[in-house]
Amino acid sequence: DTEVTQTPKHLVMGMTNKKSLKCEQHMGHRAMYWYKQKAKKPPELMFVYSYEKLSINESVPSRFSPECPNSSLLNLHLHALQPEDSALYLCASSPDPDGGYGYTFGSGTRLTVV
Amino acid sequence: QQPVQSPQAVILREGEDAVINCSSSKALYSVHWYRQKHGEAPVFLMILLKGGEQKGHEKISASFNEKKQQSSLYLTASQLSYSGTYFCGTENSGAGSYQLTFGKGTKLSVIP
Numbered sequence: 754d755t756e757v758t759q760t761p762k763h764l765v766m767g768m769t770n771k772k773s774l775k776c777e778q779h780m781g782h783r784a785m786y787w788y789k790q791k792a793k794k795p796p797e798l799m800f801v802y803s804y805e806k807l808s809i810n811e812s813v814p815s816r817f818s819p820e821c822p823n824s825s826l827l828n829l830h831l832h833a834l835q836p837e838d839s840a841l842y843l844c845a846s847s848p849d850p851d852g853g854y855g856y857t858f859g860s861g862t863r864l865t866v867v
Numbered sequence: 868q869q870p871v872q873s874p875q876a877v878i879l880r881e882g883e884d885a886v887i888n889c890s891s892s893k894a895l896y897s898v899h900w901y902r903q904k905h906g907e908a909p910v911f912l913m914i915l916l917k918g919g920e921q922k923g924h925e926k927i928s929a930s931f932n933e934k935k936q937q938s939s940l941y942l943t944a945s946q947l948s949y950s951g952t953y954f955c956g957t958e959n960s961g962a963g964s965y966q967l968t969f970g971k972g973t974k975l976s977v978i979p
Contacts (some may be wrong), residue, residue, distance in 0.1 A: 784964065793956055795869075796909065803964040811915035843908060852896050852958045852965030855911035 754779040759844050759859035767867055769835060774862045776827040776844030782857070783828045784850035787819060788843040790861070796843055802827060803850035861867045870957045872970035879977050887940040887973045889955030898931050898938040899956035899967060903908050909954060912940075929944075935945045942975070946971045 757778045766772050776785065783804050788793045801809035803821075807819060816828040824846035827844055843865050845856040870891045877885050887962060889898060897916045901909040915931035927949075931938045942949055952974050956967040 780873075796970050798968065800964055801964050808964040809966055829930055850964040852960070853914070853916055855899060855914050856901075856909075857911065857965060858908040861906045 755857070757844055757846055757857050757859035759842075759862050761862060762860065763863050763865075764835065765867060766831065766864045768836070769813065770834075771830070771832045772832065774829040774842055774844075774864075776829075776859055777825055778796040778846045778857070779825055780846065780848075780857065781824075782846035782848050783824065784847045785821065786845040786847075786856065787827070787829055788845060788858075791842055800829075801850070831864075832863075837865050839864055839866045868957075868958040868959075869968055870884055870898075870970040871917045872907055872953075872955055872973050874973060876970070877976070879942075879949075880976065881947060881977055881979055882944055884969070885942045885945060885952040885975065887942075887953050887975075888937065889939070889957070889970055890935070890937045890967065891957050893957070893959060895957050896932070896960065896965060897958040898929075899958065900929055900940050901954045901956065901969075903954065903972075922928075945975075945977045947977050947979065950975055 785802045787799040787810045802821045805821045820828040841861045843861045844846045844859040845857045900912040903909040917933045926943045929940045952972045954969045956969045
């Protein structure tokens with residue numbers, strides 16, 4: 754298995770809702786990432802998990818809460834989001850948190866906050 | 868720190884060549900190149916580690932000049948399938964692990 758699987762593919766949520774995004778990989782990769790991408794912009798790093806521990810949080814608002822239950826799974830819990838949080842949320846993984854390897858990206862969750 | 872990519876956009880006819888440049892003001896551990904088609908995820912093309920190496924992938928190759936902190940992506944004999952947005956990503960050590968920061972992208976359109 755050489756894929757990163759993200760669910761759901763599309764999500765519409767109200768500003769008072771709580772929802773979660775899920776990301777799964779079975780490549781044995783020890784680093785996992787959440788990126789946010791707005792239209793016609795590059796992906797922006799949100800969080801880095803290294804060996805299942807949060808190692809980088811790029812000053813992301815607390816309404817985004819990441820979780821790594823095991824080495825294959827990464828969740829992003831969403832609560833009280835704003836319309837400007839609407840974007841494509843990409844999960845990625847790489848073999849080694851110490852760098853030097855390409856990232857495998859999932860197909861993303863397109864989030865719309867209404 | 869975000870790397871700087873140029874050009875922002877390029878239009879090619881099938882069979883023509885293109886070069887996309889990426890530079891950073893910060894010392895780099897590696898440079899990545901990705902292609903993203905509309906509505907899809909970025910796809911990894913290649914990585915260049917510091918050491919000035921050059922890599923190839925079919926008709927796409929890249930170089931990395933460590934002294935100048937610059938990388939270039941070379942697309943030769945372009946095909947329609949090469950259309951998309953190309954991102955370079957620079958990898959630096961963050962707090963506890965490495966992080967990949969993307970440039971703004973170069974939109975490549977190949978026309979018949």
